[in-house]
Amino acid sequence: MQPKQVNPKKFELTINKSQLDDGATYRVVLGNKAGECESTAELKVEKPNILKLVKGLSDVNVDEGQPFTFSCKITGTPKSVKWFKNGKEIDSSDERYKLSSNPETGEYSLSVDSSIPTDSAAFKVIFANDKGDVQSGAVAYVKKGKPKEAEARAPTFISPLKDVDIEEGDTLTLKCQISAEPQPTLKWYCNGEELKPSNRVVMRLALDGTATLRVMDTKKSDAGQYKVVATNPSGSLDSSCKVGVLSSDEMPSPPKFIVPLRSSDAPLGAKAEFNVKVRGVPKPTIRFQLDGKNIPIDNNRITLEDMHDGNWCLTIKEVKEEDFGTLRCVAENENGKDECEAIFDQTGGRKPKARDEEGYPPRFNVPLWDRRVPLGDPMFIECHGM
Structure with a gap:
């Protein structure tokens, strides 16, 4: 702690890197x-509520009738704690599974007093709060009869496949984690047709049960429904997902103005047009503001027209005194927003010179922008200047 006199009438106390006991x-x-006089204040030092897994769940092996417990430990305080068995959430009212939680120590557990064969399953717990979520999974093996006969387990998915969108030309990677004994054989399918290994298609199954499919240099035809089927002598199970292969123009992206607003002037009673061009996926919504307030579009004196291909035109048919000021155009979609602004003035007493007479520095109204193209395809790069 560092007390300090800032000036004859100002004093301060600085604590660097505050700790809980401060x-x-x-x-x-x-x-x-x-x-003399005095003043008091209370300082509260709060620990950041970020969830972190300290100890995850571990697989358990028990004979039928024996108890077992899954336990884990986290830091941070979760708003919700959900337990799952083979992907289905366990109801807290289910008397078979006793759920225990201790937010003060960060210890959470699931217990079974007397196991049965159907308890052989993949279990998972998910902790979540406003900062994010953490999860952990493990498998319970409940042996019935002779140990060797009970070791065989039908496949179960600890982590199933997930839907994904990728850009055309990139590498598609699908992963899932499977628990089974003995290790299962896998078959991958795309739109109902079995995939075979090739120079573009690679399949792997790791010892920990992680199955991976990679498709290099993806094409539009690689999009569709993907499925993996895991089979061993005890049974068969599948997991599926949707894959989208999008061009660079289809990939989700925040709005970006390609042609921004330009400052201009007009006399009272004249017609004024303001044009912009914006890119973004999905298609952005557009609104215009004057001095920070949204311009009401009455589709009579003031209209806003979608000119297609990202072009928009705001038209004021009869300019009034209150139309002058700082114009701003705001484009928004679910991935973000962009804005641009310009000044709209009333034409002065002198007749403005043509731009060609005044001279002006060059500027881009359509600048270069990043592109990706599949190997071997033609590529065009263009820009527009003025």
């Missing part, structure tokens, strides 16, 4: 020959 009631006393 939380306390602080008192300052000022005094001189005439007397």
